[in-house]
Amino acid sequence: MDKILEGKTVLVAGAGGIGNALALRYAAEGAKVVLGDVELATAEKAVHSIVQSGGEAIALRLDGSDEQSVQQAIDATCSTYGGLDGLHANFAFMADGDPRVGILELPLDIYDETQRVNARGFYLCTRAALPVMIERGGGSIIYTSSAAANASSPAQVAYAMSKAAGQALMRHVATRFGAQGVRANTIAPAMTMHARIENLVPPEMIEMARGAARIKARVGRPDDIAAMGALLLSDDGSYITGQVISIDGGTTMRP
Ligand SMILES: NC(=O)c1ccc[n+]([C@@H]2O[C@H](COP(=O)([O-])OP(=O)(O)OC[C@H]3O[C@@H](n4cnc5c(N)ncnc54)[C@H](O)[C@@H]3O)[C@@H](O)[C@H]2O)c1
Numbered sequence: 001m002d003k004i005l006e007g008k009t010v011l012v013a014g015a016g017g018i019g020n021a022l023a024l025r026y027a028a029e030g031a032k033v034v035l036g037d038v039e040l041a042t043a044e045k046a047v048h049s050i051v052q053s054g055g056e057a058i059a060l061r062l063d064g065s066d067e068q069s070v071q072q073a074i075d076a077t078c079s080t081y082g083g084l085d086g087l088h089a090n091f092a093f094m095a096d097g098d099p100r101v102g103i104l105e106l107p108l109d110i111y112d113e114t115q116r117v118n119a120r121g122f123y124l125c126t127r128a129a130l131p132v133m134i135e136r137g138g139g140s141i142i143y144t145s146s147a148a149a150n151a152s153s154p155a156q157v158a159y160a161m162s163k164a165a166g167q168a169l170m171r172h173v174a175t176r177f178g179a180q181g182v183r184a185n186t187i188a189p190a191m192t193m194h195a196r197i198e199n200l201v202p203p204e205m206i207e208m209a210r211g212a213a214r215i216k217a218r219v220g221r222p223d224d225i226a227a228m229g230a231l232l233l234s235d236d237g238s239y240i241t242g243q244v245i246s247i248d249g250g251t252t253m254r255p
Helices: 016-028 040-052 067-081 108-136 157-180 203-212 222-233
Strands: 009-013 032-037 056-061 086-089 139-144 182-189 243-247
Touching: 009 016, 009 067, 016 032, 016 040, 016 056, 016 086, 016 222, 032 040, 032 067, 040 056, 056 067, 067 108, 086 108, 086 222, 108 139, 108 157, 108 182, 139 157, 139 222, 157 182, 182 222, 222 243
Parallel strands: 009 032, 009 086, 032 056, 086 139, 139 182, 182 243
Antiparallel strands: none
């Protein structure tokens, strides 16, 4: 089968459960991958297995909420691989995750940090990536959002607001830079299980997620997100832009 990302360079900002799966899939599809995370060791783990299986990738420490760190990651991508075709902004600050906590209980510093990292961070990554993509004739930007941004919930208000902000950013980019060959899309997962969160998510939350989904056989997996990401980065996805694509087993059914 053809590798659909052959010849492309992709920066994945945010490793971890989903981010590592993104990097592995994009590399398996032939992309040169730069994987950045505040926890360098997390990114290095995925890059090690990519290189072991014959792929091309580098890991770097990236703080997606810091302008200088983001610029350094873009510069390192361009100097190592000669340019940038794809950005997948995937990292998140997730301290606003307690299902009992709403606007009256959430400490304001958690609210502020959630917006600073998730909304402002995606903004910074986009601002740094756009000029090099435009110079190359275009590119594809993907933002990892969440079903939380599109559903009603008594909790996670700051997190949902930050993820909704990313969707507005995506529409701006798709609208303003489409003529220059830049596409932008959002993937909105619901509960996506992986080793990093397996012990953190209470069983009742997993059951709730399963109950809310139309597909009952399983909850989401990082590979589900990676499969869509690969399509959106590839030329097969070249007429898809400005979309929020839910990968949530039918939990949200937006028009
Ligand atoms: N797992 C789920 O159920 C789920 C559901 C909906 C949306 N999401 C979204 O998917 C994305 C990935 O989540 P995950 O489940 O893999 O979580 P994870 O905790 O495994 O990965 C998140 C990664 O982001 C990194 N990070 C945090 N702040 C950063 C920063 N400032 N700069 C760079 N890296 C930073 C963390 O170190 C971590 O490696 C997030 O955007 C999350 O909001 C996840």
